[in-house]
Amino acid sequence: MKKISVLIIDDERHARMELKRLIASFPELECIGEARNADEAQELIDAKRPDVLFLDIQMPERSGFDLLEALPEVPDVIFTTAYDQYALKAFEVSALDYLLKPIRAERFAQAIAKLVLKQPSAAQSKQVFVKDKDRYQFVRWERVHLIESMDNYARLFYEEKSVWLKSSLNQLVKTLDETLFFRINRAQIINLNFIQTIDTAEHGRLTVTLTTGQTLTVSDRQSVRLRNLRKL
DSSP states (O other), rough: OOOOEEEEOSSSSSHHHHHHHHHHHHHEEEEEEEEHHHHHHHHHHHHOOOOOOEEOOOOOOSSSSHHHEEEEBBOOEEESSSOOHHHHHHHHHOOOOESSSSOOOOHHHHHHHHHHHHHGGGGGGGGEEEETTTTTEEEEEGEEEEEETTTTTTEETTEEEEEESSSSSSHHHSSSSHHHTEEEETTTTEGGEEEEEEEGGGGGGGEEETTTSSSSEEHHHHHHHHHHHOOO
């Protein structure tokens, strides 16, 4: 059985060592690296694509939340913290779990049980970490029906909400699932599963109407691609 790859992110050396010791007692886990700060972590996440982050929230310069906001795709997260107020905030963002330092072995085992139970559906739960007003949350990409470019940021639309993501559309398009998302023009990406109808407008351009009721215009070039994709 494939092991669950984990990355430890904590600015305190003894905390990283303790987590490594705990992880080593679970054969289903494999520690593939450790980082002392958010910058190191971001490079390792991009290079190694871990399944899970053991993430300290309070770190110098960039917090654990800052790190997650900078990632176009976020693995499962188990927060580690020495501060009760941050543990409460972690609950608000719907993390897989949180561990209060010093971490007790039985509490760690409970978190791993949740993790192992969740893993079979991991392929369907790719997510992004966003801030909605004063509240952080994880949003599964499959729930997003539209992404719009706003200068160097992207605006995600899901359900009745919209949130900002600290990433440009050009950066996002490199990481999004091509079987799920399609760029209809320079400023918009749609979720193909939300298409209700496709119609022909002036000069052969296509328009798509989403299940949300929005009607959007596809560029000339992308109209050709969409016709081929949907065999129109």
